[in-house]
Amino acid sequence: MGDTLQASYRQAMRSLTSAVCVVTTRYRERRFGMTATSVTSLSMSPPSLLFCVNASASLHDPVVGSGRFCVNILDACQEHLAQDFGGKLAREDRFRGGVWSEGDYREPCLDDAQANVFCRVDAIHDYATHSIVIGLVSEVRVRGTVTPLLYQDGRYTVGLGDGIDWVVSIGG
Numbered sequence: 001m002g003d004t005l006q007a008s009y010r011q012a013m014r015s016l017t018s019a020v021c022v023v024t025t026r027y028r029e030r031r032f033g034m035t036a037t038s039v040t041s042l043s044m045s046p047p048s049l050l051f052c053v054n055a056s057a058s059l060h061d062p063v064v065g066s067g068r069f070c071v072n073i074l075d076a077c078q079e080h081l082a083q084d085f086g087g088k089l090a091r092e093d094r095f096r097g098g099v100w101s102e103g104d105y106r107e108p109c110l111d112d113a114q115a116n117v118f119c120r121v122d123a124i125h126d127y128a129t130h131s132i133v134i135g136l137v138s139e140v141r142v143r144g145t146v147t148p149l150l151y152q153d154g155r156y157t158v159g160l161g162d163g164i165d166w167v168v169s170i171g172g
Ligand SMILES: Cc1cc2nc3c(=O)[nH]c(=O)nc-3n(C[C@H](O)[C@H](O)[C@H](O)COP(=O)(O)O)c2cc1C
Pocket: 020, 033, 034, 035, 036, 037, 038, 039, 052, 053, 054, 056, 057, 058, 059, 082, 085, 086, 087, 151
């Protein structure tokens, strides 16, 4: 890819606003986590999503090895966690902030995230530097208002909350 095309593509992506998530897993008794904006809903039937992970990221091989992961959809007040899991802190240190519990497979679950979506890895497609990981949803925990942390133009920002206030847990 030419420098000009790469630069203009990068510039175009700065105008693509994305919700910020922390994807986590547990593998061989260790916790791993990474900030990700590549999480996308794939299908409602079956409930499934995907995210893209760089093959060099510390989360990559543990997700492949464990076959399980949790998508923690961050709240507007959790920018510090996005920074920590985006590489600011060393790996296990990333879990010092936030209140963490566990899923059925001991995946780290951020209790005060907007939502936690637990998945089993159903398919992985390698593409260039990244793997596209497709997860089949096995459990969902949602809570509170819809107040997403967003990433746009290389910065964190917040969306408009809708004021919904409810708590529900589905699946198991
Ligand atoms: C806002 C934001 C979004 C990111 N989204 C992704 C992503 O979708 N996929 C990815 O592989 N890395 C993404 N990254 C980079 C990883 O979070 C970062 O490289 C990783 O946590 C650090 O690598 P390490 O765990 O190997 O130290 C993102 C970083 C930030 C700050």
